Amino acid sequence: MRISQLAKAAHCDLETVRYYEKINLMPEPARNDSGYRTYNQNHLDRLNFIRHCRSLDMPLKEITSLLHFRDNPSLKCDQVNQLIDEQLISVENKIKMLEGLKEQLHALRNRCDDNHVAGDCGILKGLDSDAEFGDCPCHQPSS
Amino acid sequence: MRISQLAKAAHCDLETVRYYEKINLMPEPARNDSGYRTYNQNHLDRLNFIRHCRSLDMPLKEITSLLHFRDNPSLKCDQVNQLIDEQLISVENKIKMLEGLKEQLHALRNRCDDNHVAGDCGILKGLDSDAEFGDCPCHQPSS
DNA sequence: AAAAACCCTGTAGTGGATACAGAGTCAAGT
């Protein structure tokens, strides 16, 4: 299987495949006489695993760690569970933060009713003021 | 006011201030005899505005656009409202996507009950399988 | 035989900062 077929089968860009190889997430595949990469089912399975993890928004570092367990089936999997739990907490925290943002944006939006010039716009004034700014729980932008 | 005082007053890192200057989000300040940057209240107001926007997770590009209205108070502010509306929609979309992730992670977590080796771990198996993978609405990782 | 489609390597760019290195400046204490 050549790189574009692999990429297609895993629903991802072929440049991403090469990128994963460069950062050692995917192993170096065999090459044919012209130097083209040649993949097999194992590569596809691994890539699917990676893309599935990415679709769950896991960072590549964590995926690397999960692949280690996948590669060593005799290891205890406690840490796998812990990793998923942490990921879950991270997602829940992001949701909470975004709900906060949503509230703030709604409040901001309600300050202006569409027929002003910028100098009278309640939204811009709201963004200027730093009332409740220092204590806002979402003061740290999402990384 | 010197750079560290400005940064402190706006609750941000002083390297961030220099960064904003480099990308022309903040104007070049005056310099004293030793070449130290010297800021005034206008700078602080502007930086607070920017940081307030960033705390609402707005991209710098949108902030640039908002600053344009702030700098030109006679412009109609329709576009400001539109910008906030778009930001609101973007935040709501992110929330929806994360709720989907959360469901998936819960389902994944329930596949393993802590006392296995990696070879028997339901989570790893779940990540291996690409069932329901192609159609997953959250297949595109957040950028 | 020519054109289109594929593949290669290597480099640069994205956003929004953050983290130095290496040098200069300033204020306080000894």
Place this chain on the structure above:
DNA sequence: ACTTGACTCTGTATCCACTACAGGGTTTTT
């Protein structure tokens, strides 16, 4: 006068997870 430490300067590199070329070689299709 000298030293120490805190502050500032510029410039470059790093982070994450890709994405987008440029400039070449190869394979497949027409």
